[in-house]
Amino acid sequence: MSSFPHAQQAQIIRANQRDVYHVSSLRDQTDTVLRSWLGTRWLTRWDKEVGMFVKLLYYGLTTGRATQTLGEEYTDIWQYSIFNKSTPPSPLARAVLVLLSVVPTYLLGKWGNALNNASHPERAKWFKAIPTALEVAAELNLAFFYLRGTYYDPVKRLMGIQHISSFREDPHTRPPSYSLLGVLIGVRLLYRLKQNLPSLASPRDANVDVETPENQDIFLDEDRISSFLTREHPESEPARPAEEDERTALDFAAIPGGIRASRNCTLCLEERTDSCVTECGHLFCWSCIVGWGREKAECPLCRQSLVLSRLLPIHNL
Numbered sequence: 001m002s003s004f005p006h007a008q009q010a011q012i013i014r015a016n017q018r019d020v021y022h023v024s025s026l027r028d029q030t031d032t033v034l035r036s037w038l039g040t041r042w043l044t045r046w047d048k049e050v051g052m053f054v055k056l057l058y059y060g061l062t063t064g065r066a067t068q069t070l071g072e073e074y075t076d077i078w079q080y081s082i083f084n085k086s087t088p089p090s091p092l093a094r095a096v097l098v099l100l101s102v103v104p105t106y107l108l109g110k111w112g113n114a115l116n117n118a119s120h121p122e123r124a125k126w127f128k129a130i131p132t133a134l135e136v137a138a139e140l141n142l143a144f145f146y147l148r149g150t151y152y153d154p155v156k157r158l159m160g161i162q163h164i165s166s167f168r169e170d171p172h173t174r175p176p177s178y179s180l181l182g183v184l185i186g187v188r189l190l191y192r193l194k195q196n197l198p199s200l201a202s203p204r205d206a207n208v209d210v211e212t213p214e215n216q217d218i219f220l221d222e223d224r225i226s227s228f229l230t231r232e233h234p235e236s237e238p239a240r241p242a243e244e245d246e247r248t249a250l251d252f253a254a255i256p257g258g259i260r261a262s263r264n265c266t267l268c269l270e271e272r273t274d275s276c277v278t279e280c281g282h283l284f285c286w287s288c289i290v291g292w293g294r295e296k297a298e299c300p301l302c303r304q305s306l307v308l309s310r311l312l313p314i315h316n317l
Contacts, residue, residue, distance in 0.1 A: 004164040004165065004166065005164065005165055005167070005168060005169050006150075006162065006163070006164060006165065007075070007077040007162075007163035007164060007165040008149070008165065008169075008175050009145070009146070009149040009175070009176070009177075009178055010175065010176055011075040011076075011077050011163070011165055011167075012075075012077065012145075012149075012152045012163055013152065013178075014071070014074065014075050015069070015071035015072045015074060015075045015077055015163075016071060016152055016153075017071065018069075018070055018071030018074045018075075019058075019069050019070065019071035019072075020071075022058065022069075022070045022071070023054060023055060023058050026054050026057075026058060027050075027051060027054045030050060030053075030054055031043060031050065034050065039268065039269070040267045040268060040269065040288075041267070041268050041288065041291070044267070044288075044291050044292050044295060045291060047295045047296075048106055048109050048110060048295070049106075051106070052102055052103070052106040055101070055102045056098065056102055059098045059101065059102065060098055063079070063094055063097060063098055064094050064095060064098050066088050066089075066091075066094060072163070075165075076165060076166050076167065077163040077164065077165050077166075078163065078164055078165075079156075079161050079162070079163060080161070080162060080163075080164055081093060081159075081160060081161055082160040082161075082162055083160055089159075089161055093159060093161070096159065097155060097156065097159055097161060100155045100158075100159075101153070101155050104134075108130060108131055108134075136189065136192075137154060138154055139185055139188075139189055140189065141153075141154040141157055142182075142185060143181075143182040143183075143185040143186050143189070144182065145182070146178040146179060146180075146181040146182030146185065147179055147182035147183075149178070150162060245273040245274060248273075248275065248315055248316070250316065250317075263317075265283070265284050265285045265288050266282075266284065266300065266301060267284055267285065267288035267289065267292060267300060268285060268288050270285075272284070272285050273285055273286075273287075274286035274287065274313070275313070275314040275315075275317055276289060276311045276312060276313050276314055277311070277312045277314050277317075278299050278304075278306060278310075278311060278312075279304070279305075279306075279307070279310055280299050280301075280302050280304040282299055282301050282302065283314065283317060286311070286313070289306075289308075289311065290308055290311075292306075293306045293307075293308045294308075
């Protein structure tokens, strides 16, 4: 391994960009197949699990088997461990690398949703600080990479896994430098630290109630809005016939079949029940759009910002 030069910054960056592109393409194709087989409701509920499966499949069949990823093959670089320079990373190290790159993000997303749905505001607040801390650590690692050009991935820095290249460095050519990007990231982190120092230094009032008072809750037909939003998996509930919809003023027996066919929800592809409208003016089943909004805070049709507390129930459409 000592006869091969270290991979250049441009090679490592380009390899990671290609890997992100291929994982995204594989995810889109997987979503298309699963949506046609199992439906949008199922895919919305298991969105995070599908994403984790796709990443495990991609990196397990490449890094896990001690072969190049498509991005590394594109730039002709290989991984090796600084602890054993004569061989690629051991099977255990490769397995740990794949798992640490995928599983923690999935677990944080799942636990975060569970705490948000439960009535533990103080615990949820502390839990939400973990992704922020990891984001800062990733930006620090990226700043060091742009300055030193060694570890693009913080997990690889933790495990001591670097890259080598088959291309000899040309002594007459100066490789591109990304040091300015590292300096800019450092300046941004210092600015964020300055902005957050007052809130960290100010004492907290232990008697402040962070929960919404009961008398300030919003009601819909004698039911609290919070009771709808805190249902754990509304999208997994079985679809009901439109005739059983208790929150509509329509007489379905008097509606022609052609008009009823236009009432289908674009998420579940069934006739809408508990109809509601988003701020951008699109109609969905209440359970469908709430399940979607918990995973992606955007309208599935026009990609505008979606706020679940601003959904408007519709009784006559």
